[in-house]
Amino acid sequence: MKIKTIPTGPIRANCYVVYDEKTGDAAVIDPGSFDYYVQSATDGLNVKYIICTHGHFDHILGAGEIKDKTGAKLLIHRLDEECFKSSRANLIGDFYFDKEINLEADRLLEDGDEIAFGDIVLKVMHTPGHSKGSIILIDEKERVIFTGDTLFAGGTGRTDFYGSNPTDMRKSILKIMELDGEYHILPGHDTDTFLSEERKYYV
Ligand SMILES: [Zn+2]
Ligand SMILES: [Zn+2]
Structure with a gap:
């Protein structure tokens, strides 16, 4: 597996292009835009999926364009599907008064899906x-x-937005900390980290 990291969009969300070198099959995680850098990163790859770790605008703004250009399937968790239409849910209304997002999901994800x-x-x-x-x-x-905006290097995501819930966040973080062994953590913003490093704060 190869990973390209492209900080992109208005508030520099990390877009990850993940691909299998042999087949060129790829997924784009959290396309905050479909700018030159994301386009170059996906050039020559067979983009099968666009996966949104959640529905905030900074992670989905490029999704429609990638879908149109590549025919990739757009995936999001069932409970964030409303972000594909609602400016209140995807928060774009809080940042840009006149912008709207209108996306169609091809598959709604559930816990445990692969x-x-x-x-x-x-x-x-x-x-x-x-x-x-x-x-x-x-x-x-x-x-x-x-980890999207759930877990960052040295902290968790904000829990003061529409749809946020601090109690759920605590439970989610503990669930991640309970995973076995070491993992390389690639968050939705800023730098990468390791699970062993983050466990120091929560266990
Ligand atoms: Zn977010
Ligand atoms: Zn974000």
Whole structure:
């Protein structure tokens, strides 16, 4: 598995292009835009999926364009599907008065689902708290977790938005901390970290 990290969009959400080198099969996680850098990162790849760790605008603004250009399937957790239409739920109304988002999901995710492409399998864990339908994506073989805005290096995501819930966030973080062994953590903003490093704060 290869991973390209592209900080993108208005508030620099990390977009991750994840692909299998042999087949070129790929998934784009959290496309905050479909700018030059995301386009170059996906050039020559067979983009099968666009996966949103949650529905906030900074993670989904590029999704429609990638879907149109590649025919990839757009995936989000069932409880964040409303973010594909509602400016209140995706928070864009709080930042831009005249902008709206209108996306169609191709598959609604549930806890325990698996997303497979090439030789890569990403397992979905529902981790509400930052938003109702926040998920993390776990690659058990490569020991990597894409944590969206649930877990960052040295902290958790905000829990003061529409759909946030601090009690759920606590439970979700403890669930992540209970995962076995070491994982490389790739968050929705800022730098990467390791689960062993983050466990120091929560256990
Ligand atoms: Zn967010
Ligand atoms: Zn974000």
